[in-house]
Amino acid sequence: MASYDVIVIGSGPGGYVAAIRAAQLGLKTACVEGRETLGGTCLNVGCIPSKALLHATHQLHEAEHNFAKMGLKTSAPKVDWDQMLTYKRETIETNTKGIEFLFKKNKIDWLKGWGSIPEKGKVKVGDETHEAKNIIVATGSEVAPLKGVEIDEKTIVSSTGALELGKIPKKMIVIGAGVIGLEMGSVYSRLGAEVTVLEYLDTVTPTMDGEVQKQFQKILGKQGLKFVLGAAVQGAEVKNGKARVTYKLKKDDSEETLDADVVLVSTGRRPVTEGLGLKELGVEVSDRGFVQTDKHWMTSVDGVYAIGDATEGPMLAHKAEDEGMAAAEVIAGKAGHVNYGVIPSVIYTHPEVAAVGQTEEELKKEGRDYKVGKFSFMGNGRAKANFAADGFVKIIADKETDRILGAHIIGPMAGDLIHELCVAMEFGAAAEDVALTCHAHPTYSEAVREAALACGDGPIHM
Template identity: 80%
Template structure:
């Protein structure tokens, strides 16, 4: 039996970052992980492999649509699906081995196996029980499904199964128009699959800025994705030839169905807490099955903390990382903190979609006086040269103080561009501060400056 200052259960982005930070701060640290590789869902079957396929299919699109326009004459590209999956797997391996290296470098012990907490201060892994002054639950989340929809990871798949399909399907139905569904739908549409997205709500990307939703929806339809909105899925029937998705339209209660080779279920995720022994310990949970924590990530049981997807808040890898860093600082006697007002979200389609802070709808509902500065990528020289002029940058600033309250980008490299505005918001900057900052030309980032200028006297190139 070993004794530690901290044991983290789970090695996803929250868990492994927390473990490394704890070790850096001088705490004797171990991390429990039952997978064969570190990195959790994100590195193994989520963020990283999906981005590899998004990148590969985006390159395919460039070769098919834009090479000829630039004077690059090549034969029509062919897809070797097996080799593309091998590229994805290699990408996973490089990243997970990197985490293993960082554990060794920082002297974090990997306790291999699935963990449980038999009593406060104890973590059981396999047949061994380890002592820990502090225990951090970082067990992440798993795919949730709907009544009447059973995931078999063969015909009816989650994102995990979609990343391992034996062949490219000719028809796919995606249930849910959130981040995962749209990203994976985009991958297979570019590979030639006929993709139909069925969404219960009347808009895609629930919770995002309304103007972004409408613009993004149009762009995806232009790329060939079909949408059935306001539809409640009733069930999925599978057979040897594929599946049939039955749904009911909310507007008139009419019923219909779709047939597909593959059905991708992307209706959200739920916390993974089963098997930890939390009920027996008396750890309080929320109504949604999340671990209940206070402002310092502590549960009601002394010495037990929780972070990431298994607690309240957006289920984002970088949110979990921030919480992992913060709780490590707290346990080391410092002042760890997460600013939940400045956590960006990104959809890695093409074009990308990124947002941070408040939406227009939220500001209106709260009665906050605001102004919106908007600039289209059509006015950006770099974007036009690169056939990437779809979309816009939109900055929301307080009408009286000019302080930036939110930002929303649809366009090239949106997931990178958003961070200029994250930093600005973190330091309480005004839109004018961004507008008066010199931006290199020609870059996509000039569109951010122009949107900031639009919050004042107006943009230059519009």
């Protein structure tokens, strides 16, 4: 029986980061993982492979729509789907092998198999039981089922199946207008599929800023995606390799059907906590399966911690990473810290969408006085030169103090631009601080400065 200071269960972004940080802090560390490769859902069947396909299909879009405008004359590109999937798999392998290298570098033991906690201070993996002074549950999440819709990963697929389709469908139905649905819908739309998105609510990306939601849907509509909002899916059936989805429109309760070659179910995820033995151990778990923790990521059982998608909060890889580092630091006797008010979210479509902090809707509900500075990418020289002028930067600041409360960007490289505002918020900066900071020209980042200027006397280029 091996003995460790820390055993992490799960090697996704939260788990592997927790393990590496614990090892860096001098703790003898092991990580439990039952997959053939490290990296969890994110690196194997989530964040990384989806970005590979988004990148490949964006290049296809540029070749089809913008190359000729720039004087790049060539025949129309042909899609080799098998090669595109090979590129995606090679991308996955490069990243997962990278985590394996980091484990070896930091002398972290990989305990191969699925883990459970039979009693306090012990982790069972297969037939072996290991002792641990501290245990971190980082088991992530899985696709939440949708009543009346059975996923077979062939015709009716989750995000996992959508990354490995045998061929490009002619028609695709996406159930759910959240991050996963819109990213994968964009991939297949660019590849030539007719994509229809069914969403129960009356807006896309429900947690986003209202102005962003409207602009985002409008842009995606121009790109070819069709939207049916206020659609309550009743069920789906597969016959002769085709799918038929039945849904009711909330506005008049009428029932409609829609046929497609593939249906992608992207209505959310749920924590993976079953089979760990948590309840038997005395760990408090919510009715929805989330592990309950205190402000130090400790569960109701001393020495057992939980992070990432297994706990409450946004299901984001970087949130899990921050918690993984913080939990490891707490175990090592340091002061772990996560600022939950400054966790950005990004949708990797084109244009990208990114947000941090509060929305106007949230501030109105609070009754807080605020001001808004906006700047359109139509006023940004770099964006216009690169056929990327759709969208805007929006900064929300306290009306009295000018302190930045939130930022929302839809436009080129939004997922990178948002971090300037994350750093500003982390330091308690005012919009004026960003406005007075010199930004290189010509860059997309100038749009951020202009939005900050708009919180004061006004932007220069609009």
